[in-house]
Amino acid sequence: MMKTTYLFSLNGIACFLVWDDNIASGDEFVYKDISFFRTFPQPGFAWAAVVGYQLMNWYAQNRFCGSCGAITLEKKNERALVCTNCQTTIYPKISPAIIVAIIDGDRILLARNSNFIHNWYSLIAGYADIGESLEEAVQREVKEEVGLEVHNIMYYKSQPWPFSSSMMIGFFAEVVHSREICIDNKEITDAAWFKRGQLPNHPPTISIAGEMIELFERDDVGV
DSSP states (O other): OOOEEEEEEETTEEEEEEOOTTOOOSTTOOOOOGGGGGSOSOHHHHHHHHHHHHHHHHHHHTSBOTTTOOBEEEOSSSSOEEETTTOOEEOOOOEEEEEEEEEETTEEEEEEETTOSSSOOBOEEEEOOTTOOHHHHHHHHHHHHHOOEEEEEEEEEEEEEGGGTEEEEEEEEEEESOOOOOOOSSSEEEEEEEETTOOOSOOOTTSHHHHHHHHHHTTOOOO
16 A cells, blocks of 8 residues: 655645655656756745655654654654654754845855855855854854855845755845955855846745845845
8 A cells, every 4th residue: 555644735735745666657757856846937836845855854764763763653633753662752853044145235245055056156054053043153154154254134034945954044244344255165166246237147036045136136135
């Protein structure tokens, strides 16, 4: 019998995760890498696909209890897993991450990450550390990755980012003191200042990064 797990409803339609391997057959199905949905033109379907991917990974990684090693089962009344032995309840883990648009007058700093699969330049981003505020995470990540200092840090909005099981928290900030960029040559392979009308290839507005970059391009930032 085919094993399925209920995930959520989209426009009133129940969506399930199908666990059977090699279920796709025939010309009507095509396998795609999950990054395909980063540029998919239908946001609702893209959201369903990547959130389903996030949940699939969470279920697969928590088949056994981290405390005693026993098998876990799905909890009936909420999204959680329960250990069949010690009754430990396991909830999905969501990691907070900052993403920041660094502004210098009519310029924005955009960087190329070593993990990018597209020829994109984007914003500086990174995970918040334990015991660190989001504003401190902004200052630390900017300093570590491009050697700059920022101030006037202004919250913009947040966006779930299922690709990495994170919650992206967006900020705009102004550069202070030196404008000289010093990349870390680890995560960041290139970074530069760009003026409006001269921006390089960057993520589409389906992501918070693309949305914030487009706000700068329209001169609608407010910092």
